[in-house]
Amino acid sequence: MRRRIPIIATAVLAMGLAAAPQAQANTGYENQMSPEACEKSQATSLFKYAIYYNSNYGGAYRNIGYSVWDFADERIGGAPQGGTQPLRFCHGGNGNGQGIKNNAASVKNKHTTYYAVTYFNSGYKGSADWSSPRSQTNLSVTKNENASFAWQTL
Template identity: 45%
Template structure:
């Protein structure tokens, strides 16, 4: 697993643009961390495959110099979008689920993998974040 570095945006392309992020439901995605707008894994969601230094400042590579916010998915499967669809993730997530068989998932209060955190072991979920409920800014895996 690559080590995190300051203002680490190495995987932003994948987290922003991969079909695994929003085109697949959490149980079908190859991305193994799922973050939700509401408690008990309800409402809008996003699948995250790689660490995110700051949910509000993703910098995809290539010729695009801009920055982007990571947002909850807009799904095509429902006539009415779920609560939180299209909302930025930073400071708006209430629950999470780790479906990775080996890595532990960490959601942090501050950007840069700092501050209070909620931790999910492999195959663990948290129905309501205890430490970062609606106050979340970054995410990373640890082994």
């Protein structure tokens, strides 16, 4: 006996409305709303990249888990939506509540495999500071001129 897929399920799949697998989670949502970003310390967060307001890993910071196309507009649920949705520093200290774009001075990369690349321009473009796996770096090229971040391999 052949098993039949219900008509509604077939229609949903045909329209591409089925839920995305967990591996394809909405990264904008995760970077904005996950407890890993603002409720956990950099030491305990599962997010592997932390960006700091001050040099030498001082002041406010935010944990980030996924590449960010534009720090000034990290969309929840994709585009388009009204207004911008900036990522902000959320752990107390100097710079708390400030937008990350063009305000960061240092980063930590806890990843064991990937380089954390902080870019001058949005869209992973322009000059960049590369942080090797398991390192911390004062930004030099992009200090207070940072617009996006991506994980990279060599």
